[in-house]
Amino acid sequence: MVVSILHRATGIALSLAGLAVLTWWLVALSKGPDAYATFDKASHHPLGIVVLVGLTWSFFQHLLSGIRHLTMDTGAAFELGVNKRFAVLTIIGSVVLTALLWAWLMGVRP
């Protein structure tokens, strides 16, 4: 149930904040270095980083719980144990993927 609510909450976050940031980024890129500097500054601000980390986590959570919903649309994974394990895995997966992505962006290499 928590994962179902998260699916909706992350979907709304991605729809509103995610697409807004994507659009802002594209517009800033298309307008040249000066406009991009504003975006760059905002995206490196501590608050901006919190938003971006939140959006990447939302992306992975929504993607993984989306796969879960698609699986359940086929009628599979309704057994209590399987269903619960799948739900927990989406949360672990999204946190791990977010951590890996940001570690990579900060220059950590295996």
Next chain:
Amino acid sequence: MSLGESSSPLGKVRGLGSAREGGEHWLTERVTSIALLLLGTWFIASLLLLPKLDPQTFTEWLRAPSGAIPMALLIIVGFKHALDGMKVFIDDYVHEPGSNFVINTLLLFVAVAGGAIALFALASLVFGAPA
């Protein structure tokens, strides 16, 4: 059609069944989600594989067809999927037909405008003079 206490369970649900629409919306949401599974993975993987995360590298990446075409699709399918998802959310919580129509129409306008702005920005990157 009687809906009184004395009517049978079958009688109560007759005429209150399927709205005979919505199936396509439901299916579209799933189809766009599968497309976004691919496009979203492409977007994240591309960002991770770019040598640098500066405007020059981004622009070079998005000016090439291999960057521009998936990005255009990501914008179109992303905004469509967001619109479909937000509609489900609004329909779940705003039941009064008037407000429901107003909010859904507003949402449609915002989504189409946002998608158009993002596509135009991408187009000016691709077809504009090199920075």
